[in-house]
Amino acid sequence: MSVQQTLVLIKPDGIAKSLTGNILTELSDTGLILVGAKIVQVTRELAEEHYQHLSEEKFFDELIRYIMGEFHVKRVLALIYHGENAIAKVRDVVGATNPEQAHPSTIRGKFGRITTKGVFENVVHASESEKEAEREIKLWFRPGELIQTIYPVESRQVAKTEIFWKQEKK
Ligand code: CDP
Ligand code: MG
DSSP states (O other): OOEEEEEEEEOHHHHHTTOHHHHHHHHHTTTOEEEEEEEEOOOHHHHHHHTGGGTTSTTHHHHHHHHHTTTSOSOEEEEEEEEETHHHHHHHHHOOSSTTTSOTTSHHHHHOEEOTTOOEEOSEEEOOSHHHHHHHHHHHOOGGGSSSOOSOOOOOOOOOOOOOOOOOOO
16 A cells, blocks of 8 residues: 545536535545645646547547536536545545446445436546556646645746736725
């Protein structure tokens, strides 16, 4: 066993069905620590990069539309969990990819479905391996968005315009 981190996405069907609280409760029961969280509007670019390894699959186009929220709402909740054996612990509570095959005690078994079009609406994503977790976390988050440093970082000097909350005139 080793200390790991894993990326979880509450997919648009999970958000649309108000399952966020239930899912967070199940994930919290793993005892893992939440080290990053944010709500994201998924662009086509991010979706295609995230699922790049599935680009040859016949369900790829539907999958991209699904994760972008075209069938539900245009947002996902991205979470990073950290701790001993985090990848397997999260995959265990998440359940099998096919929601009809997922054990009824798992998140996908409880809340997932297959649409009449055959699209798996399986509520959450969870990283599959340490390598994939690292790739996915680096794709979805910037180092400063995490409450602890889990991968090596470097600083670079960049010139950029930042957005701030507008100050009230007194
Ligand atoms: O998400 P997981 O790692 O369990 O499965 P995957 O094989 O990495 O597939 C990624 C996602 O593609 C799944 O979570 C489903 O949303 C979707 N998928 C699908 O719609 N139909 C399939 N036969 C397999 C996957
Ligand atoms: Mg996967």
